[in-house]
Amino acid sequence: MRVTCIGHAGFVIETTGGTIVCDPWFNPAYFGSWYPFPRNDGIDLTLIHNADYLYISHAHLDHLDVDFLRGNVAKTATVLLPDFGVDFLEYALRQVGFTNFLRSRNEEAIELDGELTVAVKSLAAPHVGPMGDSLLLVADPSGVVLDQNDAHPSDLDFADQFGSVDAHLLQYSGAIWYPMVYEIDDEQEASLVAAKRARQTERALGYVDMANARHVVPSAGPPCFLDEELFHLNDLPDGPPSIFPDAPHFIAELADAGNDQGRLMVPGSVLEIGGDHDGQLVHSVSDQALHEPFTNKRGYLESYQADMADVIAAEHRSWPTETTDLLTTMARWLDPILEIAKHTRAGVAASVMLSTEDGLDIVIDMAEGVVRAPHDNEHCSFRFGTRRSLLESSVQRRVEDWCNELFLSCRFSAHRDGAYNEYLYTFFKSLSMTRMAYAESFYAAQLAETDVSWVEVDGWIVERNCPHQGAALIRFGTVCENVLTCGLHGWEYDLPSGRCLNTEGVYLKVRGPVEHPADD
């Protein structure tokens, strides 16, 4: 088996049963904010053109690059589809021209030709990624590869089914707008960045322990930011730390934790698994060029930025310049969606203000379920500020998932009075009747659940899975001073009440402390 890095979360896995292309991403994403890092625009695309299988882990635009797929992957390729509750990914790929789909069932092995076996673990929920994320496990007689990309499952138990994992490809860096877009001072931001970096490293190290692979390949980010207005988001050696540390940084942290299996792969690097060259890692560039993106990052990015100047300018020119009656258009579009969003609106439980630089304010009134103009001096607990042109673009195109474009672009500012609210972002991912119906049915099913299974975590009996994204608390939970912390994303729960300390309206079911028999 041979694993070739094609940049970011993209890999080509050559096996005895054919070639699988995973998450190829080449075009800037999110209003031209994210670019692949290190750059992959010069690599040989032959392997990709002739792929037998295509695997897109989820619909985020740095994984689902439809413009690239349209022209660069043979439409005879069979798409390995995750088992999501919605078919947006399949729909997008059909639009591009793919017609052969192999629908996986969560974690189940699929035997393909040439002794190739795959299994896809699917995380299907409205709040997970763009309504679903997934992991791919690939095995042939020479080895096993686990492509975790940026998925955050509660465990990796399914990865044992083909024997031990040889290569584990996983995310370790950030891929979100938090905390940079929040209206906070530099000191607060620095402290939140430090906490987030520590959490994401700890999470990745936990996954590395679970998979226990011979080769650990940091991947799926970070992107880089070439537009001048976002350049400060890059993690530069001579600047303040950001949530986007680089692969060598993670490999060093891995080594500090006693694991020397970290492998640096950049676009064009090839890792051999099995056979005469087992474990051989070959790069397509010189040793100096391999390390330059990291050791001379500012210079590397400035040169990349100069090369992309026309692309950056074209992106800006593509944004609408004419203003329209956004209030009326948004009300016509979103009011029917708000009407069916009973659970989502109850979860947000506050109004949302959208503002643009030219003085436009629009309120999404969650209590009344309408989009309207603000009242005099109205205060909204959630506020977003963005460019008028980006709001016009999102509305004109009826973008159904604003997380997967406007928010990941980081071209906005945000304020919230209280804690993070998961329902709010589910709302912004569900801007169509189909999407909202799915989210609502998911929440309704959750509420109807009566069978709770319990586990003991540090002397407390609590429900088995974290209410955030289902982490197994027996593995990720720790208790300190009556607060349970779930290590997967760091959410905390006050145990006496069960109340989540990070977001409104979320509760952990808690039976209470373990009762030990009194000593005689």
Ligand code: FES
């Ligand atoms: S699953 Fe995200 S904090 Fe627990």
